[in-house]
Amino acid sequence: MEWLRQQEPQLAFDPAQLKSEAEWIRAGEVVFDSPITFDSELFINMSDVRNPAWYNELRVPVARDGSLPFVRYVIREKGKVELGSGSCATCHARVLPEGTTVKGAQGNLPYDRAAAYALRRFAAHAPDPLQLLQDARKERSLAFRVPWLLPDPNRAVEHLSLEEIAAAHDAIPPGVAARVNTSLLFPPQIPSLFGLRDIRYFDHTGLVRNRSIGDVMRYAALVQGGLRLDQYLDFRTLDPLPDPATQLRYSDAELYALALYLYSLQPPTNPNPYNALAARGKKTFEREGCGMCHTPPLYTNNKLTPVSGFHPPDDDLKRFDILPIDVGTDPGLALKTREGTGYYKVPSLRGVWLRGPFGHSGSVETLEDWFDPRRVRDDYVPTGFRGSGTTRGAVPGHPFGLDLSEAERKALIAFLKTL
Ligand code: HEC
Numbered sequence: 001m002e003w004l005r006q007q008e009p010q011l012a013f014d015p016a017q018l019k020s021e022a023e024w025i026r027a028g029e030v031v032f033d034s035p036i037t038f039d040s041e042l043f044i045n046m047s048d049v050r051n052p053a054w055y056n057e058l059r060v061p062v063a064r065d066g067s068l069p070f071v072r073y074v075i076r077e078k079g080k081v082e083l084g085s086g087s088c089a090t091c092h093a094r095v096l097p098e099g100t101t102v103k104g105a106q107g108n109l110p111y112d113r114a115a116a117y118a119l120r121r122f123a124a125h126a127p128d129p130l131q132l133l134q135d136a137r138k139e140r141s142l143a144f145r146v147p148w149l150l151p152d153p154n155r156a157v158e159h160l161s162l163e164e165i166a167a168a169h170d171a172i173p174p175g176v177a178a179r180v181n182t183s184l185l186f187p188p189q190i191p192s193l194f195g196l197r198d199i200r201y202f203d204h205t206g207l208v209r210n211r212s213i214g215d216v217m218r219y220a221a222l223v224q225g226g227l228r229l230d231q232y233l234d235f236r237t238l239d240p241l242p243d244p245a246t247q248l249r250y251s252d253a254e255l256y257a258l259a260l261y262l263y264s265l266q267p268p269t270n271p272n273p274y275n276a277l278a279a280r281g282k283k284t285f286e287r288e289g290c291g292m293c294h295t296p297p298l299y300t301n302n303k304l305t306p307v308s309g310f311h312p313p314d315d316d317l318k319r320f321d322i323l324p325i326d327v328g329t330d331p332g333l334a335l336k337t338r339e340g341t342g343y344y345k346v347p348s349l350r351g352v353w354l355r356g357p358f359g360h361s362g363s364v365e366t367l368e369d370w371f372d373p374r375r376v377r378d379d380y381v382p383t384g385f386r387g388s389g390t391t392r393g394a395v396p397g398h399p400f401g402l403d404l405s406e407a408e409r410k411a412l413i414a415f416l417k418t419l
């Protein structure tokens, strides 16, 4: 297959012309923004972005200048404008409340809700509804199932109706995404990419290590093109896309530029002042021992913590940076998905002011909710991801900071928002 060998950059830059690191970083931003799917019936397409109901129903954040950083108009063929999506920016760009766009922040496109919208839009005029249902089940089963887990909860999708599949996507809020290799049932929070150079483990479960820029390049290749090349006997992660132009595999030059761009990402200027309230919060942060795990200056100790139900083998303790304390959060993502390492990493709190929802699955919307003691009660109504058909239930674990007085909690949050 020709495209497997393709190594020339497909995108609009010529590596021979790039001289300085700054030029490589700018080229990397082009890769970051470049879509990999075009006018998809089953994701955002031209009819959506021109439809006021789409913006209203999904509450799509639009930048002050009217742009949508998540998708692009693309002209691949003279005279034909298409809507491109699926770039890194689709999930890793955020429009702030005042309308500025921040690339590298936890994204806030309602990604899965847009997928649900598209599924229903397509179903309304699908020539063969039964075929659509079978394809929808198969695509999701391949993208999420965990063949070595018996029984595999992720295969439940093979028995869902089209409306139930759409509802499962609807249940996933902006800032969380059922990306390939994760799970519709245990979708991960989209992490913020600031300060990535110093982060030792990637993914909430620490699946991938960051030892050098080569690791970042491999990670990006796997996330985007690579999965369509996976094959284990008759098991394929995903079917190859039908449009050969979209069977993308980044060239080494593109991956290098992209990785340099990722390494360059820093949070924007923090609007929150370090005032007397924040200074009191800093004292609480120190007194409560938060810094043992969220150690300054990165506000992470760059370690992995074993999840409930997982006992690290001795070998792991020697090979990885493990803090053998179980913080008690829901173990699903770490045990029942392909990201299943048995660990959650300690996230960095730098730039936490423009993040949300919180926790590895984005189970609560705000920092106030994360430190709300009602969060761990069974009658709690999670303000972030809670799963399809679930109305209430505890968001367990991470008991730190839950027993503070109202005033201390306010101060702690004010401090966190200055990081
Ligand atoms: C469909 C949405 C989506 C797209 C598109 C996407 N990502 Fe992500 N990305 C995620 C999610 C969700 C995670 C968290 C996965 C996990 O924790 O298991 C993630 C994790 C990461 C991480 C790990 C960061 C960390 O600290 O854990 C990096 C790096 C990253 N993505 C880079 C990229 C790049 C580069 C691209 C484009 C080539 C890209 N992503 C495209 C959703 C997406």
Ligand code: HEC
Residues within 6 Å of the ligand: 189, 204, 285, 288, 289, 290, 291, 292, 293, 294, 305, 325, 327, 329, 330, 344, 345, 346, 347, 349, 352, 355, 357, 358, 359, 360, 361, 367, 370, 398, 400, 401, 412
């Ligand atoms: C024993 C280690 C440990 C201690 C102590 C600790 N944390 Fe955490 N923290 C974690 C881990 C692990 C996570 C991720 C849990 C998950 O996603 O399931 C986390 C998540 C968080 C998050 C959510 C971040 C996000 O982006 O979702 C915040 C905020 C936070 N901690 C703040 C604090 C504060 C403030 C304290 C002290 C009151 C504290 N932590 C104490 C390990 C710790």
